[in-house]
Amino acid sequence: MSRLHIVHTTHYTYARTVSASYNEARMRPANLPGQTVLESRLTATPSTFSTEYRDYWGATVTAFETLTAHDELVVVSESRVDVSPVLLGGATAGWDTLRAPDLVDRMSEFLAVTTATEPDEELRELARAHADGATPQDAALAVCGALREAVEYVPGVTGVHTRAVEAWQARKGVCQDLAHLAAGTLRSVGIPTRYVSGYLHPRTTSAEIGVAVTGESHAWIEYWCGDWFGYDPTNLITPAGHHVVVGRGREYADVTPIRGVYAGGGTSTQQVEVRITQET
Structure with a gap:
């Protein structure tokens, strides 16, 4: 902790x-x-x-x-x-569970297409390629990895109103853009995903006790496959001790x-x- x-x-x-x-x-x-x-x-x-x-x-x-x-x-x-890792137990859900009508209805808000997160056909194809033959859990991590590999983190090239597809076409963006990209792309294959707004201590492995550092507001995602799993597509890490949640929603505009x-x-x-x- x-x-x-x-x-x-x-x-x-x-x-x-x-x-x-x-x-x-x-x-x-x-x-x-x-x-x-x-x-x-x-x-x-x-x-x-x-x-x-x-x-x-x-x-x-x-x-x-x-x-x-x-x-x-x-x-x-x-x-x-005070923040500490959350241990989640049990098996993750498969595609049959995610595609069940009652689950789709219950998670409709986090499966919805929004202006900021809507993927283009290239992103939909990327999602399908990584979901084919994989579990939802493995597909989610693979999609986030592929997005991060393709999109360079460059501050200042996008703004709060930039849509995911615009960042994708530029192959540049910040944490908000990567969270929007991950959310929309995962939703396109039926994985409920929510946008998370909060803070991140920038020195996740080398923080000095009592030393103030310059941070910033941060964005990441939580996807559902049997439970909600947090993942930071910018840093390719699971939130564990240095991420602080402020709000959750469909996209930046909600939080x-x-x-x-x-x-x-x-x-x-x-x-x-x-x-x-x-x-x-």
């Missing part, structure tokens, strides 16, 4: 004074098997009102508004979380860390910093 201290700061500055802004943030980790939130808080400065609720997908949402004039907005989410609207202000710039410290 490891204890992680996460400080996620988002700083907006505006070209002109903003008269009012309304926002919602999904930055607070979830309490899950293998993940215990010891403390968590989110503050926005300035803010005139805030409230919290649990959204449809289960994520904790902090909704806040600022009804006073402001030239900048700073949002800080700070959490301490966007922060979004909102404002009146006035003109253009805005955003600076994001994530600092992660392994404490134990």
